[in-house]
Amino acid sequence: xxILINKESRILVQGITGRSGLFHTxxxxxxxSEIVAGVTPGRGGIHIxxxxxxxxxxxxxxxxxxxxxxxxxxxxxxxDAVMEACDAGLELAVCITEGIPIRDMVLVRRYQEGxxxxxxxxxxxxxxxxxxxxxxxMPGYIHRxxxxxxxxxxxxxxxxxxKQLTDSGLGQSTCVGIGGDPIIGxxxxxxxxxxxxxxxxxxxxxxxxxxxxAEEDAAVWIRDNMNKPVAAFxxxxxxxxxxxxxxxxxxxTGGKGRAEDKIRTLEECGVTVSSSPTRMGEAMLTALGV
Amino acid sequence: MNxxxxxxxxxxxxxxxxxxxxxxxxxxDQVERASKEMGxxxxxxxxxxxxxxxxxxxVKLVHHPEQAQEFGKELFGxxxxxxxxxxxxxxxxxxxxxxxxxxxxxxxxxxxxxxxSSRYCLIASAEGGVDIEEVARKSPDKIHMLAIxxxxxxxxxxxxxxxxxxxxxxxxxxxxxxxxLNLYRCCLxxxxxxxEINPLVVTRAGWLLAMDAKITFDDNAVFRHREYPDMMDYxxxxxxxxxxxxxxxxxxxxxxxxGCMVNGAGLAMATLDVLKEFGAEPANxxxxxxxxxxxxVAEAFKIILEDCDVKGVFVNIFGGIxxxxxxxxxxxxxxxxxxxxxxxxxxxxxxxxxxGKKLLLDSGLNVQCADNLGDGAERxxxxxx
Numbered sequence: 001x002x003i004l005i006n007k008e009s010r011i012l013v014q015g016i017t018g019r020s021g022l023f024h025t026x027x028x029x030x031x032x033s034e035i036v037a038g039v040t041p042g043r044g045g046i047h048i049x050x051x052x053x054x055x056x057x058x059x060x061x062x063x064x065x066x067x068x069x070x071x072x073x074x075x076x077x078x079x080d081a082v083m084e085a086c087d088a089g090l091e092l093a094v095c096i097t098e099g100i101p102i103r104d105m106v107l108v109r110r111y112q113e114g115x116x117x118x119x120x121x122x123x124x125x126x127x128x129x130x131x132x133x134x135x136x137x138m139p140g141y142i143h144r145x146x147x148x149x150x151x152x153x154x155x156x157x158x159x160x161x162x163k164q165l166t167d168s169g170l171g172q173s174t175c176v177g178i179g180g181d182p183i184i185g186x187x188x189x190x191x192x193x194x195x196x197x198x199x200x201x202x203x204x205x206x207x208x209x210x211x212x213x214a215e216e217d218a219a220v221w222i223r224d225n226m227n228k229p230v231a232a233f234x235x236x237x238x239x240x241x242x243x244x245x246x247x248x249x250x251x252x253t254g255g256k257g258r259a260e261d262k263i264r265t266l267e268e269c270g271v272t273v274s275s276s277p278t279r280m281g282e283a284m285l286t287a288l289g290v
Numbered sequence: 291m292n293x294x295x296x297x298x299x300x301x302x303x304x305x306x307x308x309x310x311x312x313x314x315x316x317x318x319d320q321v322e323r324a325s326k327e328m329g330x331x332x333x334x335x336x337x338x339x340x341x342x343x344x345x346x347x348x349v350k351l352v353h354h355p356e357q358a359q360e361f362g363k364e365l366f367g368x369x370x371x372x373x374x375x376x377x378x379x380x381x382x383x384x385x386x387x388x389x390x391x392x393x394x395x396x397x398x399x400x401x402x403x404x405x406x407s408s409r410y411c412l413i414a415s416a417e418g419g420v421d422i423e424e425v426a427r428k429s430p431d432k433i434h435m436l437a438i439x440x441x442x443x444x445x446x447x448x449x450x451x452x453x454x455x456x457x458x459x460x461x462x463x464x465x466x467x468x469x470x471l472n473l474y475r476c477c478l479x480x481x482x483x484x485x486e487i488n489p490l491v492v493t494r495a496g497w498l499l500a501m502d503a504k505i506t507f508d509d510n511a512v513f514r515h516r517e518y519p520d521m522m523d524y525x526x527x528x529x530x531x532x533x534x535x536x537x538x539x540x541x542x543x544x545x546x547x548x549g550c551m552v553n554g555a556g557l558a559m560a561t562l563d564v565l566k567e568f569g570a571e572p573a574n575x576x577x578x579x580x581x582x583x584x585x586x587v588a589e590a591f592k593i594i595l596e597d598c599d600v601k602g603v604f605v606n607i608f609g610g611i612x613x614x615x616x617x618x619x620x621x622x623x624x625x626x627x628x629x630x631x632x633x634x635x636x637x638x639x640x641x642x643x644x645x646g647k648k649l650l651l652d653s654g655l656n657v658q659c660a661d662n663l664g665d666g667a668e669r670x671x672x673x674x675x
Binding site: 076105 | 376403405406408409410423439440441478481483508510511513514542544552553554555556557559560561562563564566567572575608609639640662663664667
């Protein structure tokens with residue numbers, strides 16, 4: 001088993017006719033993901049790469065029984081696209097788009113209340129269940145099917161971690177990039193909970209970074225609820241305060257969000273924290289007691 | 291994106307929030323003239339993109355125009371160092387001259403994003419004029435917080451509860467309710483990440499006044515506000531950072547001598563962490579974007595080398611889907627263009643790694659290729675001796 005997506009997932013791509021939408025649609029399909037529809041308002045009726053394009057998500061779901069959405073819609077219209085995915089009752093919406101205004105995301109999160117649609121992102125690499133389904137922009141070849149769940153706020157740092165896991169002989173059940181923005185859909189705890197309940201996940205690797213308090217919240221949750229070993233890495237031990245380090249959410253403000261505090265809290269809660277990004281694979285092995 | 295205090299006050303004023311009478315001066319003569327207008331006695335405030343100006347000597351109450359001019363002369367061109375500026379400080383190029391106000395009470399008021407609830411949050415405290423983080427640490431019970439439902443917006447009764455909690459009564463309390471509602475309207479319409487009034491004061495005469503103001507715009511919302519780029523004071527930013535932002539590169543100048551180019555913010559932070567672990571000091575943070583293109587790689591490389599402190603460069607690209615031979619081409623072209631002789635270590639992962647490595651090693655540059663993150667950091671440290 002796995003979490004969020006598997007080989008049964010039927011993918012619809014919002015923004016399929018854009019440059020990166022189309023590029024990654026091809027990449028995902030080459031990996032073996034089942035892409036059943038695309039949505040681009042005003043382009044309904046055409047086929048692109050043999051995939052039918054619709055004007056609305058509801059229409060696409062009606063005709064293709066799509067279950068999950070991958071969103072590449074540019075920032076000005078991205079919030080609308082996420083709401084439309086929720087409205088159509090999809091299981092999962094993964095929003096890759098970077099640069100959505102805060103005000104729009106506040107509305108999206110409010111709109112989501114009471115909806116059954118899970119949101120991953122925005123500003124994230126997506127989700128992959130190795131060997132079954134790739135729903136995002138990550139390189140498929142670094143992954144290997146296995147028993148480790150990965151959850152991360154980062155993109156390329158996740159690839160680095162996954163590669164180290166794979167090189168250490170540790171395959172992955174599902175890897176989830178929750179995104180680097182201050183307002184996101186599923187948070188660490190939401191994903192950890194799914195991994196905890198997934199019989200095929202035996203341990204979790206978590207990648208955090210400076211900014212906010214989501215890692216600390218996750219640490220306490222792990223201590224109280226998690227029955228599987230967790231290892232972690234926190235990026236930004238050397239980051240200067242007050243500067244936004246690339247990600248909109250990665251900023252130390254008013255002495256809050258520092259990497260040291262996150263690491264200390266995680267360790268206090270029984271998480272094996274890798275002291276260096278070069279030893280993430282080892283940290284996972286240590287946590288597993290191998 | 292930050293703006294100056296005087297600009298923040300202009301915006302607040304446009305939303306009906308009272309601010310002290312003031313003028314912006316660019317020369318000490320203008321400071322003197324403005325001081326005369328205010329009747330001699332006035333407050334001189336250096337305008338820089340950082341807080342903590344008072345303690346750094348950037349704010350002063352003066353009593354006559356000559357004294358104002360003198361202080362203006364002293365301030366213009368001076369580098370103010372505050373806990374928020376870094377050791378090199380920020381140069382004063384604009385001064386705000388404001389009427390002096392008799393203050394009865396001081397409060398703290400702001401609206402900012404609360405990540406936990408995914409909502410805007412109103413924060414208020416009767417402990418105004420001081421560092422709010424300090425208050426939060428020492429006496430959290432003195433801080434009132436309210437997460438705002440975006441569907442209903444902030445309601446008058448909610449604002450009233452906050453105003454009453456601050457100890458306001460009567461007509462000042464109702465004025466404060468209106469002020470809070472206006473502040474929320476401003477925060478939404480202007481797409482702010484933070485609007486802060488600290489202190490909000492009640493004058494001896496019984497009026498509310500925003501004595502100091504700070505606004506940070508949401509960088510992601512600039513596309514909705516074409517006026518924002520014109521409000522920027524580029525003299526307050528590092529010239530290299532300005533240049534990088536033109537190419538949509540996230541660049542932050544740091545104190546060390548190893549230039550860094552990495553794709554992806556998380557990996558870029560981790561790369562700085564590794565360099566420090568191996569005893570090297572990074573000269574910068576630079577994220578060329580998750581899917582770095584050849585053009586971006588070339589521009590990034592040039593920006594890194596414009597920093598005279600850089601003695602070597604560490605490139606860490608986890609390409610994944612991107613082709614490493616294309617990235618290598620970008621590095622070679624940029625290095626040739628700026629005639630770079632410095633040692634370079636390149637760590638790449640992705641498709642066509644071997645082709646990329648070969649291109650680099652045959653390029654005639656002083657370059658080594660690394661197999662992984664740790665190997666790369668070790669190599670650049672060794673090359674720098």
